[in-house]
Amino acid sequence: MTTEQMSGHISFKLNGREQIVSVDTRTSLADELREQCGMASVRVGCAQGECGTCTILLDGMPIRACLLLAVQADGAHVQTAEALSSPDMLARIKRAFKKHKALQCGYCTPGFLVLVDYILRRALPLDEARHVLSSNLCRCTGYEPIVSAVADLLSSRGDELGELQ
Amino acid sequence: MSFVGKPVERVEDEDLLSARTRFVGALSFDNMLHMHVVRSPHPHACLNAIGVDRAKSVSGVVAIFTGSDTRELAPIGFRRVVEPELSLYQQPVLALDRLRYVGEPVAIIIATDPRIAEDAAELVTLDVECLPPVSNAVAPGPDDGLGLHVQEAAGIDKSYGDIAAAFEAAAHRFSISCEIARQTAVPMETRGALAVPHGDASGFDFYGAAKVVHANRAELARILCLDPNRVVLREGHVGGGFGVRGELYPEDVLVAFAALRLQRAVRWIEDRREHFLATNHSRGQVVMLDAAVDHNGVILGLTADIVADQGAYLRTHEIKVADLSCAFLPGPYRIPAYRAQASVRLTNKTPCGTYRAPGRFEATFAMERMMDTISRVLKIDPIQVRRRNLIPASEMPFDRDLTAAGKKVRYDSGDYGLTLDKAVRAFDFEGMRKSAADRRAAGEHVGVGLAMFVEKSGVALRETASLCLSSDGSVELVTGASSLGQGLETVLSQIAADSVGLDMSDFKVVRGQTDRISQSGGTFGSRATIMAGSAVHAAGQLFRQAIIKRAAELFDAAPEAVHLQDGRLEIAGQPVDLSRLHMGNGDNAPALKIETTFDAENVSYPYGVHIAQVSVDPDTLQVRAERYCIAYDIGRAVNPDLVKGQLVGGAVQGIGGALFEEITYSNDGYPHTTGLSTYAIPKMADIPAFDVLVLEDWPSPTNPLGLKGAGEGGINAAGAAVAAAVEDAFSSQLTPYRLPMTAPYLFKLKTANERRRRQLDNLSD
Numbered sequence: 001m002t003t004e005q006m007s008g009h010i011s012f013k014l015n016g017r018e019q020i021v022s023v024d025t026r027t028s029l030a031d032e033l034r035e036q037c038g039m040a041s042v043r044v045g046c047a048q049g050e051c052g053t054c055t056i057l058l059d060g061m062p063i064r065a066c067l068l069l070a071v072q073a074d075g076a077h078v079q080t081a082e083a084l085s086s087p088d089m090l091a092r093i094k095r096a097f098k099k100h101k102a103l104q105c106g107y108c109t110p111g112f113l114v115l116v117d118y119i120l121r122r123a124l125p126l127d128e129a130r131h132v133l134s135s136n137l138c139r140c141t142g143y144e145p146i147v148s149a150v151a152d153l154l155s156s157r158g159d160e161l162g163e164l165q
Numbered sequence: 166m167s168f169v170g171k172p173v174e175r176v177e178d179e180d181l182l183s184a185r186t187r188f189v190g191a192l193s194f195d196n197m198l199h200m201h202v203v204r205s206p207h208p209h210a211c212l213n214a215i216g217v218d219r220a221k222s223v224s225g226v227v228a229i230f231t232g233s234d235t236r237e238l239a240p241i242g243f244r245r246v247v248e249p250e251l252s253l254y255q256q257p258v259l260a261l262d263r264l265r266y267v268g269e270p271v272a273i274i275i276a277t278d279p280r281i282a283e284d285a286a287e288l289v290t291l292d293v294e295c296l297p298p299v300s301n302a303v304a305p306g307p308d309d310g311l312g313l314h315v316q317e318a319a320g321i322d323k324s325y326g327d328i329a330a331a332f333e334a335a336a337h338r339f340s341i342s343c344e345i346a347r348q349t350a351v352p353m354e355t356r357g358a359l360a361v362p363h364g365d366a367s368g369f370d371f372y373g374a375a376k377v378v379h380a381n382r383a384e385l386a387r388i389l390c391l392d393p394n395r396v397v398l399r400e401g402h403v404g405g406g407f408g409v410r411g412e413l414y415p416e417d418v419l420v421a422f423a424a425l426r427l428q429r430a431v432r433w434i435e436d437r438r439e440h441f442l443a444t445n446h447s448r449g450q451v452v453m454l455d456a457a458v459d460h461n462g463v464i465l466g467l468t469a470d471i472v473a474d475q476g477a478y479l480r481t482h483e484i485k486v487a488d489l490s491c492a493f494l495p496g497p498y499r500i501p502a503y504r505a506q507a508s509v510r511l512t513n514k515t516p517c518g519t520y521r522a523p524g525r526f527e528a529t530f531a532m533e534r535m536m537d538t539i540s541r542v543l544k545i546d547p548i549q550v551r552r553r554n555l556i557p558a559s560e561m562p563f564d565r566d567l568t569a570a571g572k573k574v575r576y577d578s579g580d581y582g583l584t585l586d587k588a589v590r591a592f593d594f595e596g597m598r599k600s601a602a603d604r605r606a607a608g609e610h611v612g613v614g615l616a617m618f619v620e621k622s623g624v625a626l627r628e629t630a631s632l633c634l635s636s637d638g639s640v641e642l643v644t645g646a647s648s649l650g651q652g653l654e655t656v657l658s659q660i661a662a663d664s665v666g667l668d669m670s671d672f673k674v675v676r677g678q679t680d681r682i683s684q685s686g687g688t689f690g691s692r693a694t695i696m697a698g699s700a701v702h703a704a705g706q707l708f709r710q711a712i713i714k715r716a717a718e719l720f721d722a723a724p725e726a727v728h729l730q731d732g733r734l735e736i737a738g739q740p741v742d743l744s745r746l747h748m749g750n751g752d753n754a755p756a757l758k759i760e761t762t763f764d765a766e767n768v769s770y771p772y773g774v775h776i777a778q779v780s781v782d783p784d785t786l787q788v789r790a791e792r793y794c795i796a797y798d799i800g801r802a803v804n805p806d807l808v809k810g811q812l813v814g815g816a817v818q819g820i821g822g823a824l825f826e827e828i829t830y831s832n833d834g835y836p837h838t839t840g841l842s843t844y845a846i847p848k849m850a851d852i853p854a855f856d857v858l859v860l861e862d863w864p865s866p867t868n869p870l871g872l873k874g875a876g877e878g879g880i881n882a883a884g885a886a887v888a889a890a891v892e893d894a895f896s897s898q899l900t901p902y903r904l905p906m907t908a909p910y911l912f913k914l915k916t917a918n919e920r921r922r923r924q925l926d927n928l929s930d
Contacts, residue, residue: 024280026280034190034191039184040184040186040188040191041184043188043190043354044190045353045437046437046841048437048438048840048841048842050840051353051437051841053353082184094179094183097178097182098174098175098179098182101175101806101807103178103181103182104652104810104814105352105353105354105402105405105649106177106182106186106402106404106650107188107352107353107404107405108404109181109182110184113182130850133849134848134849134850135848137353137841137846137848139351139352139407139818139846140651140810140814141814142813142814142816142818142847142879143847143848144813144852144855145810146849
């Protein structure tokens, strides 16, 4: 196998800001975001698409950044747990996670924050939310406090949406 | 205002939620190089030669080291003193002339980019002569065909009481054989290590440290022949530990070795496939029990025969896990005569170490299966049979007359019967059983099971803490204990705030930095809150006195006129900012600093009850945990929410261990389980509804705050409780004695049952 890699430039929006970065064609989006773009929330737990730790939003949809090549993000809008879909959303989700102690070591947490953002935007019922959240792994919390945080967020959604408008 | 006992929010969370984190994978230094480990693809082989020339010529590869470069390095030693002959089985940091498991480090490639190092690894060739592997620790049967003996690294033998007399007097005798598969902890962050050499090559800084940083500093210095004071371990954020993370592994030594040789920073980040081959496995025991029982179900004597599948080498924990199984198998029961023998056997698999409740998850499973067996056969209610065997509160403290890892086992305090009563009442155990029976009558497979256990906590009985007033009036709290995610900073801030009289937010916690504090036992064995907490408590009391004395001197007041409470310092009724005490009366005043060491007199023993309710799909035989209840006496809970978090998190890990988690190898020694698709850990969809009762009935007399540990009580009895529930779900027609209880295992039990029943029917025809 040759170590001479093809490389080039791509541009995409990262948390609302235009980025132009140079990439090797074989670099995953997860590696690009954490190594070149300084996104500390993007962490690799398995690099095989199984754990969901590296979950980000690509054009609003949660995806596993380890399964996408960086070049595939050309022209897309990437949002990470540093920002989520809006500052208010980020603040609300963080508040709920603190209140319910929905994190311990915090390594997998950004992936969950991204899923919760998606769940709240879609206003999914709790059973569907659990289904979505089952795509990510956590080894510390036993998930129960994450469910509580999400249930709390979903039940307070109406009032807070009013606040935001 | 008191913080201890309150479910306050965690001080760690704002940083973690904002990704202001220092996980080792995100750290980098100028000119940093990357290490890739070439690993053995063979379970067992003679290693004749390693071809590295082609790999060396790859652009970006800086160096390649093999066993011939590291031959002089001592293998990683054991943390406790054991029989010297056990060191025969220690693992060289790179294989020398023999490969003993798939995944054993053979060479390291150091390159400017991790991808280049990984590419170059494909060009390394191994000249080997394959040997037949040992893949089964239990003596191979006659048709095994390999003609191998299984090598016993060590035997363990513990006993008390008159076993022969017990069996002679017994009305009944029960023999069961229990098996717990190989499992591992799977923290979400894989391991990582980063060494930055000091300019003069006399030492290095080591990032990615965790768990036992002081012990690892000493061991790295010993292996690399350096002054321990020049080796600095630095813990950042750690993505879960559970026993496996933070042990000293070959890769840690190799990163430091390469950094010193090349005089450049070197980083290694484990990938998930490597993790399953390289990081400690655990469990992997067969436990055979023989009980002498009277007609009331009281155990008069018990023997345990344990075979532990250790894997290829003895690592930092040598044979300790099997030792702990032997010591803690009797659990909360009196059992007047007992003998446990264990055989720790070497196989061509990844070496085993400790994983959350090591030895006890296995032992509790076997002991509680025995209790349920006695209950079933003698038709005594499972609660009754346990109650008749429990150590009564009147016998506390209770001398077990056994040692665990060389130390006497003495249960410090407790009332096991009371906790059983409370659990049965609080969770309405009878109601749960009745509702399960009703659902079974309606055709469902639903069952409820209960298990009891004793945990140990607070091992390594010395810990140091320091408190120092900073110029801004905040207090720096330094501990050598490690945070693996459990909320250590929060708990220590709560304790410090109460003992000094300040607010939690006044403290800035520094942890896991070996150059900041002289001593620490580390974070394992549910010890951090007890030991670091007690050290902080002691330091806090002295620090409070020092503040009052300094304030009185500085403001020329009587000490009685100084009030320090609820985060406010007042002198003769006037509030004074703490920062004013920083330099005292002038630049020459000593810093306001207290460092103190706490010595506990004994290990403390928390205990509890687990109740599981499961349903089993009649077609697929998939088991689903529906409800899970834990009653746990922790002596005193510093932060009840965090205790609950430990219990629930541990229980879910234990449910994984009870139902799906299993590391398997082919008969010829190749691992099947090298990723999260083949090693299934619980997902959110797998978890039951939880009820947790945190009890503080029996504070520990071993430390001033009465603390016992929380880390392992959630997992300890999970295998046992879920197995009891599965048995109940089949109205005891199906009796599992193996974990995990996968669908194929239950299918095997079920078909064996059906075959037996058909044979009986044929006989009666």
